[in-house]
Amino acid sequence: MVTPLGLGVTANTEGFRTGQTAFRPVTVFDVSRQRVRTAAQVDLPDALPVTALAPRQARRLDRAGRMLLRAAHEATQQAKWDAQVPAAFVVGTTGGSMSLGETYFRTALHEPLVCREQPTRTIGYQAYRQTALVAQACGIRGPVNVIANACASGANAVGHAWELVRTGQAERVLAAGYDAISQLIFAGFDSLQALSPTQCRPFDAHRDGLALGEGAAALTLETLEAAQARGATILAEITGYGAATDLHHLTQPHPTGDAAFATMMEACHLAGLEPRDLDYVNAHGTGTPLNDSAEAAAITRWAGADAAKLAVSSTKAGIGHLLGAAGAVEAAVCVLALRGQWLPPMPATQTPDAACGFRLVTQPEAARLTNVMTNSFGFGGANATLILRRWT
């Protein structure tokens, strides 16, 4: 994984366990005229790990693609996947290589007679092209699918990968989510006044918006038989996935969170679990007034009589909203929490919203975790929920 907390799982684990935050002034593009000027930006080195890509191919990866490559490389190396065994690649993203598209447009507009590098930018801008390069880099030989379901993309990618394995359509799938902050998207959220001018405080009664971040996470999914046959270390098991569409509005959830309720119910049904069996929910929890209200209503309704005992937090409090990467990163955080037996806190949340019928985790905490859930909800009403179980 690559997040504003660091590069790689080891660098990230302690940060998520202790609720560190990673917000700083944006430096990758000009924000001097924006209302908000901070985000959780990754400290991304230019150098890349050695992979099957030739140097000139690696140079075609933009910032987002380089984060995806790092995450995918780490995952496949850790899993010790043999490049000779076919695997599918399912990736979620919101913006893909938006930065290349922005550069193309600026050049086309301000230097209309310039052709140099424009063809390269045209090809490089395609998210599918970037993901195919990463697939080649990691020795992934199989179909590539890019799911662009806004902020649920990463969760949809993991869920779809799980379904491919579960239904026998693939023996192994690399699932990932990635997004880099871009000027267009940053300005977009700022224009909606969705960005917090203070601090991202999910589920806080005084919350005033989200913070943007960037990053990538990749998970290697395979059948139990395949993993055991090669003596792989199994990190966790995905047991449930729900996907639904909120019809209320293009950008706003239904106030009662009906679609979120539906995805949580569907995921539980597939996992064979009741709400009381869940030990923790990694909420979508963006920190916006509308999302957190709707999600609080959905979680409280779904958990019912067990809501008061249910531990809930949002890691967006520390690393911001990673958009298309969020669902995959948050699934990876759930894996870390299951293995380390701790709950990710959100210390900035001081005054819980009265709508939260559940327990908010605001301080580092050890816990006995067996089943955990992660929610992702996006523009366009894309809603997704994943359930993961501790592997012993």
Next chain:
Amino acid sequence: MSGIFLSGSGAVSPAGWGQEKLLAALRGGELPPTQTIERPGWTRPLTVRRVPAPSPRPAWAAHARMRRAAAISQFAMGAAAEALRDSSGGSLGIVFCTTCGCVNYSRRFYDEVLRDPTVASPLLFPETVFNAPASHLSAVLGTAAANYTLVGDTGVFLHGLALAAGWLAAGRVERCLVVAAEEADWIIADALRHFRKSATLTEGAGAVLLTRGRTAGAFAELECVTDPEPFATRGRRSLRADALQRVATGLPTGLAATGDASCMGEGFSASTVWQVLAAIDTARRSPLPRAMVCVPGAYQEAIGASFMIHPAEIP
């Protein structure tokens, strides 16, 4: 056989709103005229084929979600509505496929950002996301079932067919719309000319309704979608032909009709769904037992698909 049937289809193209207008043009009728599109900073305009305004205005256009929706969403809705006209009942999934996405609103919004981000319109930004058209489809059609947007090379519509078939086989939904759509904008026409100076950009959409099991209106059965064959990593023209050849060897042998929508211009994912509809139309008219498409791809991969044709009345 897959047991996954095509039970409805629709298209919006520069030939007009409706599949029959597209097919009539492709069968050798009159091609729709081209128009010019201004390219900032150039004296010479670019050439495109645009979808004409619908007449009469469709009822769905009055839906609140469609009022400010971009052209790509309007095209997708037009094709989807036609594909669904004889279908009702059962949960409905949506797989939306696109190569270029919501370009017009994205370009306009970013232009405003560059001029002055403090006044960039918040009405434009939500329509820039890849899944905005899919969201509008779900809202207008009133389906809260699973809804994915796939982004990919020209053949992404065939990936969408495969995904939808998987949903149907797994029982996730009872029906699934697979829609591909593109919209023309000077920025895309500008990008296209870097690779093919004589190419004409086009726009529009196509849709098929897939069902599990043969329904009354089923006219074809999805036989297979091949594995994609990448070529761009080596990037030479001859390797695109090699990839196409590998795709062809992955398709069934025997008599089959093929389709070609290239005379409309470059419509990326929309061109592929038009190619599928044209192939099926040719097979039904010939008649031939099978329709096949091989899609060469614009920048990354070749992919193909095969459909078994079922006897039905020729319109």
